Amino acid sequence: MSKYGKIEVMAPAGSKEAMAAAIKAGADSVYFGVEQLNMRARQTNNFLLEDLPEVAKLCDENGVKSYITLNTIIYDHDISLMKKIVDGAKAAGITAVIASDLAVMNYCRKVGMELHISTQSNVTNIETIEMFSSYADVMVMARELTLKQVGDIVKQIEREDIRGPKGELVQIEIFAHGALCMAVSGKCYLSLHSDNASANRGACVQNCRFKYEVKDENGNELEIDNEYIMSAKDLCTIEFLDQILDAGVRVLKIEGRGRAADYVYTTTQCYREAVDSIQEGTYTPEKIAVWRERLSTVYNRGFWDGYYMGQKMGEWSKSYGSVATTRKIYIGKSMKYFEQVGVGEFRMDSHDIKKGDKVLIIGPTTGLVEAIAEEIRLDNGQVVEKAVKGDTITFKVSEKVRPSDKLYKVVSENA
Amino acid sequence: MPKLIHYRERCIGCNACVEIDYDHWRMSRKDGKAVLIGGIEKKGVFQLDVRPEDIETCKQVVKACPVRVIKLEGK
Ligand code: SF4
Secondary structure (H helix, E strand, O other): OOOOOOOEEEEEOOOHHHHHHHHHOOOOEEEEEEOOOOOOOOOOOOEOHHHHHHHHHHHHHOOOEEEEEEOOOOOHHHHHHHHHHHHHHHHHOOOEEEEOOHHHHHHHHHHOOOEEEOHHHOEOOHHHHHHHOOOOOEEEEOOOOOHHHHHHHHHHHHHOOOEOOOOOEOEEEEEEEEOOOOOOOOOOOHHHHHHOOOHHHOOOOOHHHOOOOEEOOOOOEEOOOOOOOOOEOEEEOHHHHHHHHHOOOOEEEEOOOOOOHHHHHHHHHHHHHHHHHHHHOOOOHHHHHHHHHHHOOOOOOOEEOOOOOOOOOOOEOOOOOOOOOEEEEEEEEEEEEEOOOOEEEEEEOOOEEEOOOEEEEEEOOOEEEEEEOOOEEEOOOOEEOEEEOOOEEEEEOOOOOOOOOEEEEEEEOOO | OOEEEEEHHHOOOOOHHHHHOOOOEEEOOOOOOEEEOOOEEEOOEEEEEOOHHHHHHHHHHHHHOOOOOEEEEOO
16 A cells, blocks of 8 residues: 555446446445435436445445435425435445535434535535534535645644544545536525526536626626636646645545546546556656546546636636537447357447447446447348448447447547 | 426425415425425326416416426416
């Protein structure tokens, strides 16, 4: 073990596919929402209470910790569901609950469920950490702190010997990658004003991602170069991950419960590799360049360092959606897998596939498998350069894929 | 008769409908979701006939629901 001890890479799992992809990519832990009391309540993919035993089992078998996000504000009418979720999580063997409302913290302590403090609680100083330490073992720092501030906090935890309920020093977690809130996390009311959709109930409509014009009361318009006046770029820390670990951070969280399996797979894999190479002493600029390249192939709005390096202003994105350099197109479904020869059979549902195309196969159990369609065969055995919608085809796939897994081809965004 | 329709499964329990129209809506303390008072269930979707004079309020509720799970049908 290196000087850092154990570093945890925590991946988002907004769906079964994303969870399987995270596990496969080497995540140490996954986090996900259950029912409606989480910050991604809008997503239809949230897990249900009855899924918990299966999720816990899957994570357990793979040596991965499992966390439930229960981090909205809680009203009186939510209490009984909240308790049900905590009880269910405990019974199923879920590792911990991530919360920001004191009601959840209090209940977790009562029933002895491990608790982590959410970024929605805006922990920014040592006193707050001390207070929360009688409830929680792991705390996410507010995303607005600089790395120096985080480092100072870690030192004070050690100096003052602040321990969580498990008896270990409180562990500090930060966001390492993904979308940033334009406001101080958990304190944004834009969505509530414009659409009556409370971001703090997981219903954020992401007003900050839109273009804006700025006019005064007389209708004079302020000229601004970039109409995305408050759309923060995405955080990417792969280039200074060593400094983050030096600051004493032990848990690295990747944002993105609304993202697809390929995003989760790529981001988790890059951060896993980066952490491992820092620990082995092989963290080089060449490797960093490759990780950055790979990270830019999946959903992103352009990258910046976040607030960690101490810039005063946010860096605003210049585009609405993703600036990812590649995109996946759905082309068909998996039908069968011939284990002995390592060949998958697929039915083409749309577009086409050409020899040499890079493809992804994504499914709830499979997670994500990458392949290059080197030799495409039709069902009559004929080898072809190209197959189209309606064809049943086979090609080599190094790992098992399952019926109804989806087949995508990866295309360059500028193609 | 105009009808209020509630696709309850996707309700996130934000309380917005109750704030506007507590005659037709209340929060369930059991599962934290909204209840369309007197609504009749069919496969998880609840329906209720409403009086024409209540339509304006109902329209406000439809607009207020952040996840758009309330609909108003018929005039
Ligand atoms: S406004 Fe919509 S989401 Fe909110 S409680 Fe009512 S029905 Fe549910």
